[in-house]
Amino acid sequence: MTESLTVRDNRTGQEYEVPIVDGTIKAADLGKITAGEDAPGLAVYDPGFVNTASCRSAVTFIDGEKGVLEYRGYPIEQLAEKSSFLEVAYLLIHGSLPTKAEYETWVHEITYHTFVHENIKEFMQGFRYDAHPMGMLMASVGALSTFYPDARHISEADNRHIQMVRMIAKMPTLGAWSFRHAQGKPFVYPDNDLSYTANFLSMLFKMSESKYEADERLVKALDVLFILHADHEQNCSTNAVRSVGSSQVDPYSAVAAGVGALYGPLHGGANEAVLRMLRRIGSVENIPSFIEGVKAGNERLMGFGHRVYKNFDPRATIIKKACDDVFEVTGVNPLLKIAQELERIALEDEYFVKRKLYPNVDFYSGLIYEAFQFPPEMFTVLFAIGRTPGWLAQWNELVQDKEQKIARPKQIYTGDRGLTFVPASERWS
Ligand code: CMC
8 A cells, every 4th residue: 555645736737745644734835835836835725723733743553443542651540549649740851650769769869859939939929819719820830941940951951951940840839829829718828748649638728737648548538539530641731832932942932831821721621610510400390401402402411421522431430439439528519419310311322422422531520629618710720730741741742742843723705905005104194
């Protein structure tokens, strides 16, 4: 079988042979196809990069039809059950699992860097009382670039390493302080005797007790949620990190762009919408009429369907299990009953079956977060903390990839041309 594409340009009658490599053609090869000597080359129009590969990546594999998600080749189910968030972070960034010594050094490094400069604290205290925690997180991650100006030396591997360690370490501190600020509570400093996730919970919820130690089952459940969110190949925020990073800016600025992308409701905000929907449905008896409304096209069943997963979202299955563990400690969220019944009915309904609509990661995650007593604005902050190693692994891959260039898409220009400018003094006289 010849690995190439023959293209006939009907404008000129000319034929072109375009090589196919890894199931793709190079957009630059299409640029060689022109309608005449001075005419522009053929380009691809693809808003939202729906069918355009922007990079080669060895970080995360997804097979949407089969419901497969793997980090560096390891199935998400195994990592969620048997690994820890920091080990997964190491795996994503370094490409292989750590030895015992490597893991201990990694955990020590991350733990050692959890504190932030006092000026960051003061900077965060300067936000308005009702500042959205995600806006605070985005600004404070960006601000870190001014505290570590050496971070711009991105071609040095050791330098990249220390910045990645700092960012993974400081994200929970910044996230927890964004939460405390909205509540008017004093910021809690990191407790480095605790694990990564237990320390995060301490910074969130500690009050006057000398030590805050969360229930181990809650620590484990949140650690699993972080693992599930750690990477998801070229999604909107990862693409933002790569696009901004392609200018060779420091990683704090690139990750701040990722936080900004995640802030948007089409990306990080769906679980909040699920909670609102469940609350609106209100009781199990109202489900059939709600489903009828969805089928009539009045609204969507939030937390169902996915652009990539067309069979099931493997993260949703794991989250359902985490739900049980969390509710064992916190008591059952009354919305769970509505969610379960909604899922049962939808999975049997021809409308959803035909369109391959299944629960996605967001269907149950909001219920868990609410059980932790997080307000909805915090849900995306939790997502950002989990996604940080993924953003960094992708950024680290990008800066070492010789094929990468500064991101600079083409456009199809639709505006005016060649107008003659008349100065305001003449136009308005
Ligand atoms: N409820 C009802 N109908 C739906 C839904 C839904 N949640 N999702 C898709 N459909 C229907 C849609 O109306 C269309 O039907 P028809 O063919 O009759 O016009 C068909 O299914 C295909 O939908 P689509 O909009 O072309 O699918 P998409 O791949 O562009 O959209 C999606 C994917 C996730 C945006 C969409 O399923 C959706 O809006 N879901 C609800 C929001 C949600 O839960 N988002 C979280 C996604 S997971 C987060 C992550 O991975 O980061």
